[in-house]
Amino acid sequence: MTGIIYGIGVGPGDPELLTVKAARLIAAADLIAYPAPETGDSFARTIAAPYLTAGRPELAIRMNIGDGQFPKDDIYTGAAEELIRAAQAGKTVVVLCEGDPFFYGSFMYLYARMAGRCRVEVVPGVSSLMACAVASRGALAARNDVLTIIPGPLPEEQLRENLASAEAAAIIKVGRHFPKIRRVLRELGLEANTRYVERATLDNQKVMKLNELSEDAVPYFSMLLMHRRGDAWS
Amino acid sequence: MTGIIYGIGVGPGDPELLTVKAARLIAAADLIAYPAPETGDSFARTIAAPYLTAGRPELAIRMNIGDGQFPKDDIYTGAAEELIRAAQAGKTVVVLCEGDPFFYGSFMYLYARMAGRCRVEVVPGVSSLMACAVASRGALAARNDVLTIIPGPLPEEQLRENLASAEAAAIIKVGRHFPKIRRVLRELGLEANTRYVERATLDNQKVMKLNELSEDAVPYFSMLLMHRRGDAWS
Numbered sequence: 001m002t003g004i005i006y007g008i009g010v011g012p013g014d015p016e017l018l019t020v021k022a023a024r025l026i027a028a029a030d031l032i033a034y035p036a037p038e039t040g041d042s043f044a045r046t047i048a049a050p051y052l053t054a055g056r057p058e059l060a061i062r063m064n065i066g067d068g069q070f071p072k073d074d075i076y077t078g079a080a081e082e083l084i085r086a087a088q089a090g091k092t093v094v095v096l097c098e099g100d101p102f103f104y105g106s107f108m109y110l111y112a113r114m115a116g117r118c119r120v121e122v123v124p125g126v127s128s129l130m131a132c133a134v135a136s137r138g139a140l141a142a143r144n145d146v147l148t149i150i151p152g153p154l155p156e157e158q159l160r161e162n163l164a165s166a167e168a169a170a171i172i173k174v175g176r177h178f179p180k181i182r183r184v185l186r187e188l189g190l191e192a193n194t195r196y197v198e199r200a201t202l203d204n205q206k207v208m209k210l211n212e213l214s215e216d217a218v219p220y221f222s223m224l225l226m227h228r229r230g231d232a233w234s
Numbered sequence: 235m236t237g238i239i240y241g242i243g244v245g246p247g248d249p250e251l252l253t254v255k256a257a258r259l260i261a262a263a264d265l266i267a268y269p270a271p272e273t274g275d276s277f278a279r280t281i282a283a284p285y286l287t288a289g290r291p292e293l294a295i296r297m298n299i300g301d302g303q304f305p306k307d308d309i310y311t312g313a314a315e316e317l318i319r320a321a322q323a324g325k326t327v328v329v330l331c332e333g334d335p336f337f338y339g340s341f342m343y344l345y346a347r348m349a350g351r352c353r354v355e356v357v358p359g360v361s362s363l364m365a366c367a368v369a370s371r372g373a374l375a376a377r378n379d380v381l382t383i384i385p386g387p388l389p390e391e392q393l394r395e396n397l398a399s400a401e402a403a404a405i406i407k408v409g410r411h412f413p414k415i416r417r418v419l420r421e422l423g424l425e426a427n428t429r430y431v432e433r434a435t436l437d438n439q440k441v442m443k444l445n446e447l448s449e450d451a452v453p454y455f456s457m458l459l460m461h462r463r464g465d466a467w468s
Contacts, residue, residue, distance in 0.1 A: 009364070011253070019360060020257055021250035070377060100364040102466075108373040112467040115371070124368045124435075126253060130243070130334040130358040137349070137356070139342040143304060144388055144407075146396055149381040162380055173378075201358075232336075233346040 003087035005114060007107045009100040009125015010047040013221075014201035017126045018051065025123065026051040029094035031086050033059040033079070035106055044096035059083075065106065076106075080113035087118040100127040104151070104172065129170055132197040132223040136207050139232035140225065141168040152177035152224075159184045168227045175220040185210065185226065193230050198222040237321030239348060241341045243334040243359015244281040247455075248435035251360045252285065259357065260285040263328035265320050267293040267313070269340055278330035293317075299340065310340075314347035321352040334361040338385070338406065363404055366431040366457040370441050373466035374459065375402040386411035386458075393418045402461045409454040419444065419460065427464050432456040 006025050011017035018026075026032065026048055036042035042060060045052075061079045063071035086093050101107040101122050114120050129149070133140045141147040148166045150159065152174045163169060163184055171181055185191045194210040199221050210224065240259050245251035252260075260266065260282055270276035276294060279286075295313045297305035320327050335341040335356050348354050363383070367374045375381040382400045384393065386408045397403060397418060405415055419425045428444040433455050444458060 009360075012358070014255070016255035016258070017253045017358065019245070019251045019253055021248070023254055024250070100360075100368075102367040102373040103364055104375055104377075104379075105373070108376060108467045111371075111373075112465075122368045122371070124246070124251065124360050124364040126243075126334075126358050126360055127364055130337055130361055133336040134334075134356045134358045137345075139336040139339070139345075141338055141383065142342060143338075144385040145338075146385070146388075147383040149375065149383070151378040151380070153378050154380075231346075233342045 003089060003091045003093065004119040004121060005083055005087050005093045005095065007095045007097055007101040007111060007120065007122045009123060010044050010096050010098065011126040012099055012128040012131035012201045013047060013199065015047055015050045017131070017201060018048065019123065019125065021123055022125065023051045026094055026096070027053050028092065029056065030091040031057050031059060031093045032096065033061060033083060033093060034096040035065055036060040036062050037065055038062050042096075044098045047098070048096050063106075071106070076109045076113060080110050083110070084114055084118050097125065100125045103127050103129065128200060128223065129172070131200040132170070132225060135197050135200040135205055136195040136225055138195060138225065138227065140170065141227070142232040145232065152181050156180050156184060160188065163188055163190065163226070166226065166228070168232065169225075171224040171226070173220070174218055174222045174224060178218045179216050181224060182210065185224070190226055190228070193228060194224050194226040196222065196224055237323065237325045237327065238353040238355060239317055239321050239327045239329065241329045241331055241335045241345060241354065241356045243357060244278050244330050244332060245360040246333055246362040246365035246435045247281060247433065249281055249284045251365070251435060252282065253357065253359065255357055256359065257285045260328055260330070261287050262326065263290065264325040265291050265293060265327045266330065267295060267317060267327060268330040269299055270294040270296050271299055272296050276330070278332045281332070282330050297340070305340065310343045310347060314344050317344070318348055318352050331359065334359045337361050337363065362434060362457065363406070365434040366404070366459060369431050369434040369439055370429040370459055372429055372459065372461065374404065375461070376466040379466065386415050390414050390418060394422070397422055397424065397460070400460065400462070402466065405458040405460070407454070408452055408456045408458060412452045413450050415458060416444065419458070424460055424462070427462060428458050428460040430456065430458055
C-alpha cells in the first residue's frame, strides 16, 4: 500500500489562482476525481483543466450539490471506497475541491471516511471568502473586528440574530435564499453596508452594492459581505 | 501613467502555496515591496523568495508588526507615496502580503491610500485560516454552521461573550494573549473541543489538542480552532 489521496483546493474560479503545489500534484496524478452535478460539467474540473495531463483516468462523483441540499451519505461512502481501492493499488489520487477543501467543502465528508484507511493529504486553496472580498475591493475585517461567516440557508430568525450583533459578516450559500437574506439586512438597516459578489474571479464576475441590485434571483455562486463601518479600513 | 501596483497574497508560509498568478507577477515585477519588522527579515519576502528575480529593486516597509500592536499612520502614508511614485513612473510594483491581503491584512491600509490615485489590483492568497484547518486535519465548519473569527487581543469579557454562543470559531492573533484565551475556553468547557496550530505549513509546524498543550507562551503565528461538536463533520 504505497498510494496516496490528495484533497486539493483549486480556488474560486480563475485557473491562475490554483497554488503551485496544486498544479504540480494535479499534473502528476494517476487518477483525478471531482464532485459534479447530477448532469453536466464539474466546476472544480473546469478550474483545474489547464493543469490536467491528457489521457489520465477521471472519476466524476455525481451528487445533488448546491443551494442548501446535502448529498446522501451513500454517495460519499461509495466514492470513498473507490478512491481507497485506487490508493491501495498504489495510485496517486487527486480529489479536486472548489475553493478550499475544509471551509464548508464537501471533501470533508470523503476525508472522514478515508483518513486512517490510507494516506490522505489535504492542500489548502484560495477560498471564495477571500476572493469575494478582493473582487469587491473591500477588506473582510480589520484590527480586532469579529468576523462572522453565516450560511444563507439558516432560518430567518437565526439570520437576524447573527446579523444584528455582527461587526463584519460574510453570508455564504446565498442562491435561492437571497430574498430572505435581503429582507433581514434591510430590516436591520444594513443593506447600504453590504456588497454583493457573484462568480468572483471569473470573466462574468459581478460586484455591486446590495442596495443597487434590483434582481431577486441570484446564482448559487454568490456572496454578501457586510461591514458595520461600511469599509473595514474606516 | 502606465504603471500598476499589485497587492499579492503569498499564502501561509510554504512557498508552494503561492498561486500561479502570484508567482508570475512576482517574477515580472520592477519593484518588490513587503512589510518587515523594525529589525530582521520579512516573513512575506521569505515565503516569496523562490519566485524573486535576482537584482530587482526591493523596498522593505518597516513597522512594529505583530501581537496586537498597530503601526502608525505615517508609515502607511509614507510607503503609499513611495509606491505611487514608482507606479506613476511606469513601474510594475508588487507588494507581498502574508496570507491573504484583505483578511485582517495590513495591506488594506496601503490600499485605502493608493486606490483612486493609480491602478491597484489585489490577488487573493491562501489564508492561514484555511491552512490551520488543514494542518489540524479538521474542517472549520460544515453545512449550516456559523463560523466566528475572533481576534485574541479582545478583552476577556468580549472573548467570553463571542465564544459562549459560537458553534465554530477560529481565534486569530493569539500570541501573548494565549493565557487569557485558554482561561475563557476552559471556563466555557470548550478546551477539549479546541485545536492549537502553530506555524502552519512550515517545517516546524506544531499541531495539538489544546488540552494537551502545556506551554503558556506561544508565538504570534498561532491559531486556535474550536468546534462545538468536536469535529465539523460529526
